[in-house]
Amino acid sequence: MRTIGVVLSGGGARGIAHLGVLEALRESGLQIDAIAGTSSGAIAGVLYAAGNKPRQILGILKENSYFGVSRLLFQKEGIFKMAGLKKMLQQHVFADHFEDLPVKLFVAATDLSLRRSVIFDSGPLLEPVMASACVPVIFEPVHFQDTEWVDGGILNNFPVEPLEKTCDIIIGSHVNKLGDEPPGNMTLHKMHILERCFHMAIAEGVYEKSSRCDLFLDPPELAQYDLFNIRQADEIFEIGYRHCMKHGKELAALFSDMNQ
Numbered sequence: 001m002r003t004i005g006v007v008l009s010g011g012g013a014r015g016i017a018h019l020g021v022l023e024a025l026r027e028s029g030l031q032i033d034a035i036a037g038t039s040s041g042a043i044a045g046v047l048y049a050a051g052n053k054p055r056q057i058l059g060i061l062k063e064n065s066y067f068g069v070s071r072l073l074f075q076k077e078g079i080f081k082m083a084g085l086k087k088m089l090q091q092h093v094f095a096d097h098f099e100d101l102p103v104k105l106f107v108a109a110t111d112l113s114l115r116r117s118v119i120f121d122s123g124p125l126l127e128p129v130m131a132s133a134c135v136p137v138i139f140e141p142v143h144f145q146d147t148e149w150v151d152g153g154i155l156n157n158f159p160v161e162p163l164e165k166t167c168d169i170i171i172g173s174h175v176n177k178l179g180d181e182p183p184g185n186m187t188l189h190k191m192h193i194l195e196r197c198f199h200m201a202i203a204e205g206v207y208e209k210s211s212r213c214d215l216f217l218d219p220p221e222l223a224q225y226d227l228f229n230i231r232q233a234d235e236i237f238e239i240g241y242r243h244c245m246k247h248g249k250e251l252a253a254l255f256s257d258m259n260q
Helices: 012-027 040-049 054-064 082-091 125-133 163-165 190-212 220-224 233-246 248-258
Strands: 004-008 034-038 104-111 116-120 142-144 146-148 170-173 214-217
Touching: 004 012, 004 040, 004 163, 012 040, 012 054, 012 170, 012 233, 012 248, 034 040, 034 163, 040 054, 040 082, 040 104, 040 125, 054 082, 054 233, 082 125, 104 125, 125 142, 125 146, 125 248, 214 233, 214 248, 220 233
Parallel strands: 004 034, 004 170, 034 104, 170 214
Antiparallel strands: 104 116, 104 146, 142 146
């Protein structure tokens, strides 16, 4: 039987669309053997790899509001700690090491000191996941292995590489579709500018990798949702679900290939 892997990009609250994709794949009968994720994709990935079902994960994220940064600790210098995310992971991921997960997981994080992207797939689990989701400026860097780590999406927002070495079929879920905004109509607050500049900078690399997937999912509707807006979580989930289900013929073909 052929193996299948899923790549989950970063994207803040838009990463909830990954859960809709995972639910659609589950309902289509596809068994996922490995997940590679970065940032919010790493969070969705670890919760799924630990055995939680997609709709359960949706409830977990809505309750904890990580993407809305409402339950994190605020420091004097204006940077959020990662304590809230760590607590949530400890409550819902009953594994201390990558090797303990029932589904193989790869997580991308950025080494701030050496300016490099690193893919983790063994050893302690929580620190790499937290590092992968550590959005610069918003969160303080995660310290482990004698260095500082930040968001994996900075250098690798679509970590397809480890799946190419381990899986026969690869499905990519990308949630950072940027729509065009007419001049004069942009909401020029700091977070909007930061978000748009960040995703413009990394978009080209993601689309260059899209051809390396057997199925690449990129819902255009997600362009209207903000990076930290958890209030529309149910809508975002359904967008990912419906977009994946639109590719029913491709999914059926993948299911057929898996059993060859």
